[in-house]
Amino acid sequence: MPRLPCAFFARPTQNVARELLGQRLVRLERGQRLAGLITETEAYIGQDDLACHARFGRTPRSAVMFGRPGVAYVYFTYGMHWMLNVVTEAEGFPAAVLIRGLRPLEGEARMRRRRGLAGMGSRAARRAPAPLARLTDGPAKLAQALSIDRRLNGHDLCAPGAVLYIERAAPAPDDQVTRGPRIGLNNTPEPWKSMAWNWKLEARD
DNA sequence: GGCCCGATACTCT
């Protein structure tokens, strides 16, 4: 399958976020493919967007967002979680798409192992295994399952030899896509808090 | 299904 080229990401962030639904995120890890269908995305667009990490201008953390489109912006939050974004728009304009959800397609066993590590020895580890659809249905969950952390911040998804990239698949049809406000922006002022910049692909079997 | 809470460390004002 062909990989999405840089040109795909060098476009308006809302278009990129919408069109990433249904595409296949691939992580090469120790020679094995871990992959999933992208089921939820979110747009963060420029310094004016007061939910965007670039709202303070160019800082050590946000610098990657000011760089080339098609590059991973991976950041740490809540003291324990990593989040995967892909930089969008022209170089110099800070914007990115947060990947918030996946449906696992390849490497399920290894994803389960990675996800299970945190709960080892706890009551959770003795529970019935999570259903496949719940394994990577959150931004921190998919980062953990695909072994995505600070080592991949700045990684070029378009470069030959990339260990993280996105393969082109059939576009998600409109009747399976819903839009809504972005998640978790509890202290973000309006109108940014309510902008419908979250896109979801309906779970359909 | 829902709500509440604690964990945990890094970010920038």
Added chain:
DNA sequence: GAGTATCGGGCCC
């Protein structure tokens, strides 16, 4: 020092 683009567990319908 305050806030955080989250998650899982515990509890209650």
